[in-house]
Amino acid sequence: MSVLNIFLQQLVNGLVLGSFYALVALGYTMIFGVVKLLNFAHGDIYMVGGFIGFLVLSVIAPIVGPGWTGVAVSMVVAMIAVGFLGVVIQRVAYQPMLNAPRLSILITALAVSLVLQNSVLTLTHGQYQPMGADLGFGDINLGMLFVSYNQMILVGTAAALMIGLELFVSRTQYGRAMRAISIDKDMCRLMGINVTAVIAVTFFIGSALATAAGTMAGAYYGSIWYFMGFLIGIKAFTAAVIGGIGSIPGAMLGGLILGLLESFGTQIPGIGSEWKDVFSFAVLILMLVLKPTGLLGKSEQERM
């Protein structure tokens, strides 16, 4: 294969990977925006999303088939279900901690992460679970480049979800309230904004987006297991930091950059794919040292 060939192929791979990272990173960054919490359980929401998607798919596959139709329906049902789970977690675990010191709520998030992981571990006995989707292998030959339909649908779905989110955040009262809350919560209360309700909506959307990624990843890679949320959780956190934590376009950009970086990084001679995590976390460290506010983040002004 020519260099250009490899370049284009890795570009596509990077976009797929980046879409997953971006979808999960969005939840990280939105939740950080409204409650200033690094929700370390977010990767596990992605995992639970994958499992709920699998459950729905196993019910509906005999009716609509295990192809993309089935996966799409499962994804939507799982997004709604896990969206509500996110709201419940926020109410039960985080709401009582909102006025506690920052460290307490962070530890709570780690606890939620352990609870989710171990619940699924117990239920599945730690086995890899085949997703049961059958997506086929069709692809388009663009001369030098093979792009599978699956990759196109995946990236297209992720893009559609992100555009939808962007419209929601910029064009609706709730989206505006979400941004306003991340700036000044008390002022929002005085504007008659029900802050608790907006926080719930934020957790719903964040969890639903992670679930979309979890279900699609399960269908695309073929299997799911209880620990699959751990690494992507940290990667998505990295993506959110690269883009500027709290910034929604930043999370999308950070996710794509990270995905591309990992797929191109594996092409450097003498460095195998087992090094791709090293790239990600080296970037995280560099970012935190050189530009902690991220690419699109604004420096926070301390209020007197």
Next chain:
Amino acid sequence: MGTPLLELRGINLGFAGNTVLDNVDFTVGRGVIASLIGPNGAGKTSLFNCITGFYRPQSGSIKVDGHELMNLKPHKVTQAGIARTFQNVRLFQQMSVLENVMSGSHCHSKAGSIEAILGLPGQRREEAMIRAHAIECLEFVDIAEEVDRDATNLAYGHQRRVEIARALATRPKLLLLDEPAAGLNAGEKQGLLDLIGRIRDELDISVLLIEHDTGMVMKISEHINVLDHGIMIAEGAPKEIQANPKVIEAYLGQDDGENLL
């Protein structure tokens, strides 16, 4: 006349044994411009915080239009018809002027989160109405030409006007202004006086202000309440307040001797 618009009875507020407000009775009538004055630390802003639901008084009653506000969450108080501005302007800095004012309409939007997520037609119509209302509010305060700028880039006097427009967007019955003239120059102060007058006359909204500029207070207020060390020591028309010995003593007793008269 009927019931007053705002009625506070027996408000007691204390923090860790320190009394901030001591059995305060306080009323604001309909269609008036009233002022709350007093030396520094008298408890004026604390009283505002009680009215808007940020502080919970230990006892007392707060009624708007006859509806009890005690123990309501701040966003419910706003929905009941009370809006306020702050001593130091608090706009949503990274949002545009228009978005700032649109956020004030949130409490009156009927579309729920589900409609918003799905972008249903009803939600879109409402969004258009909210936008139109926000522009009306900005026109009312005379800064309609700056709608798309980031709030943080406006001149200070204009930021104040945006803050007032945002408060108006909540469709209040009573507008609380906390030192609205602070940091304004003479010309801007005159503009503010005119604006407050128009808010009462054209929008039929009562206004209650805390203000240190006593000249302005005397000029604009129809009714003045004086608070000192958490106790309401006087109330009445500007002329009566100026002649009230208790008020004079409260102000003269201060080290920095604010000049009331």
